[in-house]
Amino acid sequence: MTQKTAKTNTKSLIEVNQLDSAYGDRQVLNDINLSVNEGEILVIMGGSGSGKSTLLKNMLGLMPPSAGEILFDGLNICDANRSQLSKLRRSMGVAFQGGALLSSMSVGDNIKLPLRQHTDLDENTISIMSRLKLELMNLADYEDLMPSELSGGMLKRAGLARAVIMDPKILFFDEPSAGLDPVTSVELDQLILQLRTAMNMTIIVVTHELESAFTIADRIAVLFDGELVITGTVDEIKACTDSRVINLINRTPRDIQLDADQYLSRLTKGAE
Amino acid sequence: MFTQIEKLGSSFIGRIEELGRFGLFLYSVILGVFSRPFGFRELVKQIAFIGARSMPIILLSGLFTGMVLAIQFYAALVDFGAVDRMGGAVAQSIIQELGPVMTALMVIARVGSATCAEIAIMRSEQQFDALTCMAISPYRYVMAPRLLAAIVSIPLLTAIYNLVGIFGGYVVGVFLKDLSGTAFMQTVIDTISWSDLRMSVVKSFLFAILIIWIAMGKGFFVHLEKGVSGAEAVGRVTTKAVVASAISMLFVDYIASSFLI
Numbered sequence: 001m002t003q004k005t006a007k008t009n010t011k012s013l014i015e016v017n018q019l020d021s022a023y024g025d026r027q028v029l030n031d032i033n034l035s036v037n038e039g040e041i042l043v044i045m046g047g048s049g050s051g052k053s054t055l056l057k058n059m060l061g062l063m064p065p066s067a068g069e070i071l072f073d074g075l076n077i078c079d080a081n082r083s084q085l086s087k088l089r090r091s092m093g094v095a096f097q098g099g100a101l102l103s104s105m106s107v108g109d110n111i112k113l114p115l116r117q118h119t120d121l122d123e124n125t126i127s128i129m130s131r132l133k134l135e136l137m138n139l140a141d142y143e144d145l146m147p148s149e150l151s152g153g154m155l156k157r158a159g160l161a162r163a164v165i166m167d168p169k170i171l172f173f174d175e176p177s178a179g180l181d182p183v184t185s186v187e188l189d190q191l192i193l194q195l196r197t198a199m200n201m202t203i204i205v206v207t208h209e210l211e212s213a214f215t216i217a218d219r220i221a222v223l224f225d226g227e228l229v230i231t232g233t234v235d236e237i238k239a240c241t242d243s244r245v246i247n248l249i250n251r252t253p254r255d256i257q258l259d260a261d262q263y264l265s266r267l268t269k270g271a272e
Numbered sequence: 273m274f275t276q277i278e279k280l281g282s283s284f285i286g287r288i289e290e291l292g293r294f295g296l297f298l299y300s301v302i303l304g305v306f307s308r309p310f311g312f313r314e315l316v317k318q319i320a321f322i323g324a325r326s327m328p329i330i331l332l333s334g335l336f337t338g339m340v341l342a343i344q345f346y347a348a349l350v351d352f353g354a355v356d357r358m359g360g361a362v363a364q365s366i367i368q369e370l371g372p373v374m375t376a377l378m379v380i381a382r383v384g385s386a387t388c389a390e391i392a393i394m395r396s397e398q399q400f401d402a403l404t405c406m407a408i409s410p411y412r413y414v415m416a417p418r419l420l421a422a423i424v425s426i427p428l429l430t431a432i433y434n435l436v437g438i439f440g441g442y443v444v445g446v447f448l449k450d451l452s453g454t455a456f457m458q459t460v461i462d463t464i465s466w467s468d469l470r471m472s473v474v475k476s477f478l479f480a481i482l483i484i485w486i487a488m489g490k491g492f493f494v495h496l497e498k499g500v501s502g503a504e505a506v507g508r509v510t511t512k513a514v515v516a517s518a519i520s521m522l523f524v525d526y527i528a529s530s531f532l533i
Contacts, residue, residue, distance in 0.1 A: 062401055089407035100402035103394070114406045117309065117413075159402075172405075 013038045013170065013202050014059070019068035021054050021226075028054045029226045032068070041196055041203045043213040046223035047248065055223065056174055056206045060094060061085055072170075090118055093163030093201075097175040099155030101147040101162070108134070108143035111162045118166065133161040137191065153184035157191070164195060170202045171195065177209040189215045210249065222248065293496075294489045301488070304409060304416035314417035322383050322418075323425030327432070329378050334433040337370055338362060338440025345441075346449050355449070359456035360463025362441035363434075367468045368533075371434040372475035373525055376483060379426055380517045384487040387418060388513035391491030392506040400492075415488050419481070426480035427473055434472060471532045478528060479521050486517045 014036040021029035029051045036042045046052045057063040059070055061077045069076045072088055080088070101110045111130040115121055121129075134140050137157040147155060156176060163171060173192065177185040189212050196203055207213055213220055214234050221231040224244040230237065237245065246252075258266070341362050349355045391414070394400060400410045438460060445451040490513035497505045 060401075060405055062404060086407040089405055092405065094402065094405040096398050096402055098397060100398040102399055102402075103397070104390075113408070117406070117408050162402075162406075 011038045012036065013073060014204075015069075015071040016055075016059065017069050017071070019055075019058060019065050019070065021051070021058055021063070021065045023054075027226060029058070029065070032223075032228050034221055034228060034231060036202060036204060038202055039196070039200055040218040041192065041205065041216050043217035043220045044204065044206045044223065045208065045210075045213050045220050045248070047208060049225075050223040051226040052206050052208075052223050053174070056172065056204075059204070060092075060172060061089075090166060091169045093166065093168035093171045095156065095160040095163040095171070095173045095176070097156075097178060098152075099147065099150075099159035101155065101158055103147050105146075106143065107139065107145050107147060107150065107158050110147070110158065111165055114162065114166050130161075130165060133165050134158075136164075136194075137161045138187075153180050153188070156180070156188060160188075160191065164199070164201075167199060168201065170204070173203065173205045175207055175209075176205060177207060177212040185209070185212060186215075188212075192216050210251075224248070290493075293493060294485070297489045297492060298485050300411040301415040301419050301485075304412035305420060307409065307412045307416070311413050311417045314413070315421055318418050318421030319425055321386075322379065322421050323428060326379060326382055326425070326429055329382060330375060330429050330433050331436055333374055333378055334371075334436035335440040335443075337374055337433075338366060338437035338442075339444045341365055341370070341437070342441035342444035342449075346445070355451060356455055357459055357463075358445050358451065359438075359441065360459035362445075363438045363460040364463050364468060366437035366441075367434050367464060367472045369525075369529070371437060372430050372472055372479060373521070375426065375430040375433045375476065376479040376521050377518065379422075379429065379479075380483055380487075380514055380521070383422075384483050384517050385510050385514050387484065388487040388491040389506055389510045391488055392494035392509050395492060395494050396502065396506065410492075415492075418488060419484055422480040422484035423477065426483070427476040430472060430476035467532070471528070474532060475525060475528050478524050482520055482524055483517045486520065487513045490516070 012035040014034075016032055016034040019029055019032040019034075020027065021032075032055060044052045044055060054063065058065045059077075061070075061080075064078060069078055071077075075084060075088060077085060077088065101107065102113070105113075108127075108130055111133060112126050115126045115129060119126075131140065131143070134143055137160060139154060139157055139161060142150060142154060142158070147158070150158060160173070160176075163173075176188045176192065180188065192203060192205065193216055195201055203216075205213075205216065217234055219231060219233055220237045222229045222237065222240075222245050229242055229244050230240050232240070238249065240246070342358060345358050345361045345365075346355060349358055349361070394414070400414075403410045403413060442453065442456055445456050446453045490509045494505050494509045495501075497508060500508055
C-alpha cells in the first residue's frame, strides 16, 4: 500500500482570494480564500449543495466567479486571455466524475487525444505513452474498448489516465470515490497517492467521502453552504470544534429548525 | 394582465438572447474552421455520416418523388396534349425546389436529430468541459468538422437527389406511359438552364449551414433548457432542433426563391 508522504513545498501554486460565485440571483460561494501549495494533495470536502463543484468549475475557468480572483502561479485566470488559458490548461489535468471520455472514440484514442492535439510526437511514441498510463491505471487490456463498454470505476481510471497523459503539474479530480464499491474506491485513493509520489503533482480532489479524504489529503478545506469553514491538516479537521465540521465528520443529518408557524406556512404555501 | 405582459416580455427577451447566443456560436464555429490543428479525421467521419450513410434514403425518396411528380404532370399535361413537355416540367420542379427541400428534410430527420442528440449528450456528460480543460476547443474539434462536412455533403446529396428524381420521372414517362425516352431527355436539356442549377446549389448550401447550425447549437446549449435536465432535456432540444430546422429551412427557401427566380 502506498503511504501518504507529504513532501510539499510551502510555495503556493494556486491562490483563491475573496471569491464569490452565483447562479443568477442564487449566491453559491461567499468570500472563499484558499491556497494550494506545490506538491500537496488538497481535498475540498463538503456535503451536497455546499458549493464544492462550483468552486472546482471556477478554478478550472469553466465558470467565471462573480467576484474575487484565482491565481495560478501568479496568473489570474479570471482576467486571462484565451492563449494564456490554453497554455495554463496544458499544464493541468482534470479527471471528471464520470470520466467524461468522448463516447465516439475508443479508450485508447481518448487517452491519446491530448498528445495528438498538442504535440508533434509520432504515433508509435504516442501509443507507448498511452499504454504506460493505461498500465498505471490497470487498464492495459481495455485500450480498444469503447467507453460505453467500461464500468464506472474503469471510466474514472480511464479519465484519470487521460488527465495525466501530458504529465501535468496540477491534477484536479472530481469525486474519485462517488458511486464506487469500497475496494475500487481504495484502489483509486492509492492511485492518487502513487501519482503524487511518482510525478510530484499538486493534486486537488473534490469529494464528499470522508474516508477517502482522510486517506489521501495533506490538507482538507471544508465547505458548508458556500462558506469555507476551515482549511487544515487531517488532525486539525478532526480536532475542529465547529459544529458544522463535527456534524460532517460524524455524519449527523442536518436538522432544519422551524417553528410551528414557519412549518405551517410551508405546508400551506400556495393554498387558498 | 401584468403577469401576461411580463411573460410575453420575458419570452421575447429570451428569444433575442437565444438569437445572440446562436450568432456567437456560429461565429466561434467559423473561427474553428480556420484554427489549427484541424480535425481531418473527424471531417472524414462526418462526411461519411452526413453524406455516404444518407445515400439510401436520398436515393429512395428521390426516386419516388420523381415518379409521383411524373404521374401528376402526366395527368395534368395530357388534357392539353402537352405530355411531351413532361421531362422538362419534372426536372425543373425537382432541381429548383423539391431536390433541395426534400434533401434538406431527409437530412434534418436523419442527421439533424442525431447530431443534436449526440451533442446534447456530450454536454450532459461533461465532454465539452473535458475538451476545454485539455485546451482543445470544442468549436474547432467537434463543431467545425461537422459544419464543413454538411457544406460538402448536402449540396452533393441534393445533386444526387435531382438526378435520381429525374430518373424516376423518366421511368414513369417512358416505361409506364409509353413516352419517347429521347424526347423526354431532350425536353429536360431544353428546359433546364444554368440559373436553375445555381438555385439548387445556392439553396442546398444555405440549407446545409442552417440545418447543422441549429442542430449543433440546440444540443450545445441543452443545459440552458428551463425546467428539464438529463434525458428529457436531450429529447426536448432534439425535437426543437428538428422543428426549428424545418421551419427555418422553408423560410430561407422562400427568401432564396424570391431572389433567385
